[in-house]
Amino acid sequence: MMELTALLRSGRFRGWLYQTAVVSVACLILISFVVTARHNLVAQGITTGFDFLQRSTGWDIPFALISYTINDPYWRVFLIGFANTIFVGTLGLIFATLFGTFIGIARVARNPLLNALGTVYVEIFRNVPLILQGLLWYAILTRLPSPRQAISIWDSIFITNRGLYIPFVAMSHGTFLFIASVFVLAGFAIALLPRLAGIGTSRSGFRRLVRTALLTAAAIAVAAVIGARDPQAGLITIPMLKGLRFEGGLRVTPEFTALFVAIVCFGSAYVAEIVRGGLLSVNRGQLEAAGALGLRPFHVYWYVRIPLALRAIVPPMGNQFVWLMKATTIGIAFGFSDLFMITSTAINQSGQTIEILFIMMSGFLLINYVISTAMNALNRSIALKGYETKGT
């Protein structure tokens, strides 16, 4: 008895006791989940495992970057969902960043009018839920005139309730995929070459690497479009009204546009706040010193203020990017087929609940991981190095 109380009083023993208790409870919960789920699935006659990935789906997807028919297998559907999420997310992030930076600069401008406009923009779009914005844009877009009464701009861009039709480079799905993968490869080259092959480790060397990789990818893309073109059709297709619908050109669906616009408006308001915070964090003395050296206001901005502000901007921006990427899931509210919508449809149709959930979670974990790794690398590469940190 004495020994037991002594043992209980020992911090180390209690530590072990707590840990064992917590871990066993966690294991118990997990095991009971799995057992119950298996039991219920067996009762419904569903065999667990990933064999269903080879089965054909039997349902259609309204928006797919990769060609798709209802006879295609499940793995292709998930690939499409993943590609759609990345596509709308990346485009949204790029435009939100550009637009947000502009607004953030406007918010610290001396001009009171520009300042006020920036503030109004940020407050409106930041304080209204993203999904409400998406639903409003979607409601507006689907109430536009029908194709026959389309609003046309220079007879080549048509705005209708079935989507936006714009002239586009003529290319097949295969060519598009090829070009997309070339750019992804270029991205990998930029990310990995400095560490693996020692190319572009210096700052100017890295810039050269980025330039070379992107230019090569662009050159290959142009060559692919020209090489694979249909000689009769020409290089660019322009939408034309045929009967009740448009043919040719590129159709941007209202679902995509609504999600994209909502992400850009909401995201840019947040980006603007981050940029504003970064610009304000730059020490005034540095700017005055730059001015005293005779730099013009624009040069002070471009060569002193923005580079210094970047160090305060990049870390929160990474979190914002991850958040926006995850926020694309709200597209399901108006039927944009992202990874989440595909997931929920697939669970409904096939009943392979656990496996599909696992696939979706892996997809989002991967996206998260890639963005945070990239932003960390960017953060490291712009961090003040060695002698530069002195004096700040």
Next chain:
Amino acid sequence: MSALAASTARYRHGMEPFATVLVRRMFATWHDAAISIVCLAFVIWLLPKLIGWAFLDAVWSAPNATPCIGGAGACWAVITARWRLIIFGLYPFDQHWRSGLACLAVVVVVVLSCVPALWRPVRLSLLWLGGFLTFYFLMRGGVFGLSLVGTERWGGMALTLFIFTAVAVLGMPMAIILALGRQSELPAIRWLAGLLIDTVRALPLLTVLFTAAVILPFALPDWLIGDKLYRVIYAFALFFACAQAEIIRGGLQAIHAGQLEAAKALGLGYWHRTWHIVLPQAFRNSLPATINQFVITFKETSIVIIIGFFEVLASGHAAYGTGDWTSAYAEVYVFIALIYFAFVFSLSRYGAHLEKRMRLGHD
């Protein structure tokens, strides 16, 4: 530049009216003037249209949508006709006062939480718990002679506020436990808390809620399944807790190591140290970020519409989706946006004010 500084100085000393300074700033240099003219043109183009739509040409009340058709202005008549549906959802009509009082209780709780005199753990917990229970019993009834109304009939703004307060009340203790777990000296607990926090934070909120609503019933024994609303609230609270835990962790890490060492030297045990020394300081450090997290959570409650709940967005849908109001969708969305804006804007202004006030002591 120097002229500008001089004019600002003159304004500060009350020698120049504000308008003069404003105009001088707008036209300080030629490109400032160019920007001002472009902005001014934009405002002059937009503002009359906006005012015309929202006020001058608007139809304020009408028994049906016919007066709105073909009009250039907003059809606010849809709000006057359907506001009860938007705010109270499908709650029994003659009991709407209960729903209204319940919403008021939540607003009072949120406003009272902004009073520094109440920033004691016990007082705040009592306030929120009291507010939550008041809300719950007013809405549900079954006591004090109030008729029973099941959660399936709750809707509109009241449901949104219910989810928000329930998530806050449940999520905050969870967040504290997770944050302390992640900082624990016991490796297994630290690791488990870290795994849970990082996994949940990497997932979109919608997928977490969807899992709770649709998939969890598969993995739970029958007696644990319960109501879909409560499953979603628990999942939402977990999501909130994981985000909030990281904020509290930031507050924990900002505490000077000497504080903890001093507490240990005084012979305080773990729980005393945590409750009296660590947590109060951690909360103080993380207050602005916490308010921000509440703001984000309030906005994100709107996501439950996708899981199939009749919250304020869904009731807005119903308000313009039925009858002849279908063309008045924008007005309904603007109305709901204004409700959200009023809440979120005032809360985030308060957060910014607090941040400024707290920084004063440090500079």
